[in-house]
Amino acid sequence: MQHYNRKGALVTHWLMLYLVKDSQGRVDHIIGILDDMSQLKQTEERLSYLAHHDPLTGTANRTFLLSWFSKLKSTLAKGESLALLFIDLDRFKPINDNFGHGVGDRVLKELASRLQKEADTNELVARIGGDEFVIIWRTNATATNLHSKAEHLLTQLKMPVPIGSYELSVGASIGISFYPEHGEDIESLLRYADTAMYQAKRYSHNKICLFDHSQYVQLQSQ
Structure with a gap:
C-alpha cells in the first residue's frame, strides 16, 4: 500500500494481518504489522537503473540499447525508418594521458550531455565503449537532411569543454546505418555503422560517412 507521510512524501508500506482466534475458533482480535518498504523499493529501482545505464554519463548502456531497439521496431509507422549513428571521439586519449582519467571522465559527461540534447524523448x-556512443534517430528525412543534422552534432562535440583554466577540445567521427535498409537486427546495424565510421575517420574530410552498398560488398567478402 502507498500513502503520503507527514512530510508529504509518497511512501510504500507492506501490511501483514494476523487473525488471533479464541478457544471456540472465533476471531478474537487482529494483529497488524506495518513495514516500511520505501527504502527497499528505492534500492530496487536504483539497481534496475544501474543495470540499464552507464554509471558515468547516465546514458543507456549496451544492454538497454539492445532491448530498447527490439521493442521500438514494433512501434514504427509504415514507411518510418531509423538512423543508427556510431560516434567515436577523436583526440580523447591525449586528454586522459595528459590530464588524467578524472578530467577525461568530466569531458565524457559533458559530451554525453550534449548528445542527449540532440535526441528526442522517443530516441x-x-x-557502448570508452569513447564510443550510439544515437538512434527516428527519421523519414533524406540522406542530405540527415547529413546536415549529423554535421550539427559534430559542431556540438567540437565545442571546447571548460575544465578549470583549460578548454579541452575533441572531435568525432560518425558512421551511419539505416533500419530497415541495411538490416533489421541491431548487431548488423552496429557493425555497418562502425564500418562507415572508420571510413569517415580515414577518408572523409567532414568526418561523416553513410554506410553504402560498396562497403556491404566489402564486408561480405571478409
Missing part, C-alpha cells in the same frame, strides 16, 4: 543515446 536514444547509449555509451
Whole structure:
C-alpha cells in the first residue's frame, strides 16, 4: 500500500494481518504489522537503473540499447525508418594521458550531455565503449537532411569543454546505418555503422560517412 507521510512524501508500506482466534475458533482480535518498504523499493529501482545505464554519463548502456531497439521496431509507422549513428571521439586519449582519467571522465559527461540534447524523448543515446556512443534517430528525412543534422552534432562535440583554466577540445567521427535498409537486427546495424565510421575517420574530410552498398560488398567478402 502507498500513502503520503507527514512530510508529504509518497511512501510504500507492506501490511501483514494476523487473525488471533479464541478457544471456540472465533476471531478474537487482529494483529497488524506495518513495514516500511520505501527504502527497499528505492534500492530496487536504483539497481534496475544501474543495470540499464552507464554509471558515468547516465546514458543507456549496451544492454538497454539492445532491448530498447527490439521493442521500438514494433512501434514504427509504415514507411518510418531509423538512423543508427556510431560516434567515436577523436583526440580523447591525449586528454586522459595528459590530464588524467578524472578530467577525461568530466569531458565524457559533458559530451554525453550534449548528445542527449540532440535526441528526442522517443530516441536514444547509449555509451557502448570508452569513447564510443550510439544515437538512434527516428527519421523519414533524406540522406542530405540527415547529413546536415549529423554535421550539427559534430559542431556540438567540437565545442571546447571548460575544465578549470583549460578548454579541452575533441572531435568525432560518425558512421551511419539505416533500419530497415541495411538490416533489421541491431548487431548488423552496429557493425555497418562502425564500418562507415572508420571510413569517415580515414577518408572523409567532414568526418561523416553513410554506410553504402560498396562497403556491404566489402564486408561480405571478409
